[in-house]
Amino acid sequence: MSLVGNLEDLxxxxxxxxxxxxxxxxxxxxxxxxxxxxxxxxDGQVIQAASSIFRENLGDLLLRKGLVEIETLRQALTIQRxxxxxxxxxxxxxxxxxxxxxxxxxxxxxxVEKIIYNFFSWTEGTFSFDVGxxxxxxxxxxxxxxFMLEQGLNPQWLAMEGSRLLDEKRHRGESLEESxxxxxxxxxxxxxxxxxxxxxxxxxxxxxMIDPSRSVxxxxxxxxxxxxxxxxxxxxxxxxxxxxxxxxxxxAVETAVGEGRQPALLIDxxxxxxxxxxxxxxxxxxxxxxxxxxxxxxxxISDFPNEETERRVRRLDVPVVVSxxxxxxxxxxxxxxxxxxxxxxxxxxLDGGAGxxxxxxxxxxxxxxxxxxxxxxxxxGKGPESPGLRLLRGMLQELxxxxxxxxxxxxxxxxxxxxxxxxxxxxxxxQEIVGLGQFGIEFSGEMADARIRRMRxxxxxxxxxxxxxxxxxxxxxxxxxxxxxxxxxxxxGGDLPEQIFLGPIIxxxxxxxxxxxxxxxEKKPIGDTEALEIFLSQVGLAMEKALLERRxxxxxxxxxxxxxxx
Numbered sequence: 001m002s003l004v005g006n007l008e009d010l011x012x013x014x015x016x017x018x019x020x021x022x023x024x025x026x027x028x029x030x031x032x033x034x035x036x037x038x039x040x041x042x043d044g045q046v047i048q049a050a051s052s053i054f055r056e057n058l059g060d061l062l063l064r065k066g067l068v069e070i071e072t073l074r075q076a077l078t079i080q081r082x083x084x085x086x087x088x089x090x091x092x093x094x095x096x097x098x099x100x101x102x103x104x105x106x107x108x109x110x111x112v113e114k115i116i117y118n119f120f121s122w123t124e125g126t127f128s129f130d131v132g133x134x135x136x137x138x139x140x141x142x143x144x145x146x147f148m149l150e151q152g153l154n155p156q157w158l159a160m161e162g163s164r165l166l167d168e169k170r171h172r173g174e175s176l177e178e179s180x181x182x183x184x185x186x187x188x189x190x191x192x193x194x195x196x197x198x199x200x201x202x203x204x205x206x207x208x209m210i211d212p213s214r215s216v217x218x219x220x221x222x223x224x225x226x227x228x229x230x231x232x233x234x235x236x237x238x239x240x241x242x243x244x245x246x247x248x249x250x251x252a253v254e255t256a257v258g259e260g261r262q263p264a265l266l267i268d269x270x271x272x273x274x275x276x277x278x279x280x281x282x283x284x285x286x287x288x289x290x291x292x293x294x295x296x297x298x299x300x301i302s303d304f305p306n307e308e309t310e311r312r313v314r315r316l317d318v319p320v321v322v323s324x325x326x327x328x329x330x331x332x333x334x335x336x337x338x339x340x341x342x343x344x345x346x347x348x349x350l351d352g353g354a355g356x357x358x359x360x361x362x363x364x365x366x367x368x369x370x371x372x373x374x375x376x377x378x379x380x381g382k383g384p385e386s387p388g389l390r391l392l393r394g395m396l397q398e399l400x401x402x403x404x405x406x407x408x409x410x411x412x413x414x415x416x417x418x419x420x421x422x423x424x425x426x427x428x429x430x431q432e433i434v435g436l437g438q439f440g441i442e443f444s445g446e447m448a449d450a451r452i453r454r455m456r457x458x459x460x461x462x463x464x465x466x467x468x469x470x471x472x473x474x475x476x477x478x479x480x481x482x483x484x485x486x487x488x489x490x491x492x493g494g495d496l497p498e499q500i501f502l503g504p505i506i507x508x509x510x511x512x513x514x515x516x517x518x519x520x521x522e523k524k525p526i527g528d529t530e531a532l533e534i535f536l537s538q539v540g541l542a543m544e545k546a547l548l549e550r551r552x553x554x555x556x557x558x559x560x561x562x563x564x565x566x
Contacts, residue, residue, distance in 0.1 A: 007124055012116075012120050013159035016155035020041075025044075046116070075096075124223075219249035219266070223244065233347065253265065262296060264297040266301065299318070299322060301322045302321050324342055386528055396538060419501075419528075431460075435453050463480055465502070467502070473504065476499055488516075498524060501526045
């Protein structure tokens, strides 16, 4: 089973947390802009990462760090090829040549982190997570010099650290892209006993001198547009610091003015407000800045022409709203050239020039495309996406909402409604399984919720629920034929579904609830439920957390009562 989607809709940090919380083993593949990457998980932990940008293998890393000689590496590869069951090269070097395993682990850990942190700059493309067994993941025959961690890294920690490093780069105005800072030694030739030649480092490019007085603060919530615009302005001699959030941008403006600097400001009109809601966050920023810092040169850009909004912007003494290409039009060579031309236009405005008339939205992107002989750049089609994947992100946030209280069952039913026509959530008690709530169940002359809550199925009797309780794992199966399966079918309306879904919710090692679903009145099987299964695993963890917090509160109150009584 595979979980697929688009990086524009679900960032790497969210993907890492989802895979981690599901505790699955498998491979996450990333594709975008001619690059490929792979992260390997075992029981929810990261054990390996590879990228088409960073081509170093374990041999390269060990040679560069001076931990092994080329001849030693050649001998280790010979041992690996001759073995009946291939071993990883690190295990051979430690077992046969006395290399320090902790030292090799530290090098591998550093490289895995480096590759994954670079993946955070991949803001477009597709991803897919394919579940695989441990034997399949541990196979080393396809890459003799691969590196893999014995003790995996926590994806949630990688997600937090990767996001932090990315934000720091943005604040410093550095490029989000990264390339290998060391030449790659062609240790792959060792496999054919061809001598390795080290690459000479001839020199480093001198940094481009930039006038610090020409500084620009840029805010735009589209990562690729922000990155390419920043690069275009830097090519024209500006120092650019870019931001994705309005609050960070506003704080930087306050700091700059407080230090006596007068940066030019470039604001995207259509973006979330400071509180994360709405669409006209750029206008909100513009209003605030015009009141507090009226002397700063300010330019507004937008990819959505709107006459009323443009009038409101002009009332704030900004004579023109400059158009930028739409998000999908940025992709490809034509889009990059459009943004380069936009950078030229913005440079005139940021220098205080009057190169553009105070007229309606100036569509520089469309103008350039017409010059190039294009009537428009077709939006690149997104890849396929697993059902419910976008919903999963918001649902996980809701699940962590402390104000949720006892409404977890409603979240489960809401999520299930995206996957199937009908669903019922049952509570698993010590002796019986009891109905709690439903969606999609209809009866004439009777409230469905009331009927569901009257349902009782013995826990230890033969039924499809007994299978789910025993397996403790989500499953799709045909309707059962026992007495209690007939009871279940009649209570839910009497029709026979082609297939049913059972999703146990596990808390503290015990099944505390089961989600039942089918597609009646349609006679069709259940579709892809991977995202729903991940969510159900997190529901169990949320229940554990809520139970622990309740116990702590009760213990605290008990301790206070003891103190008072004393």
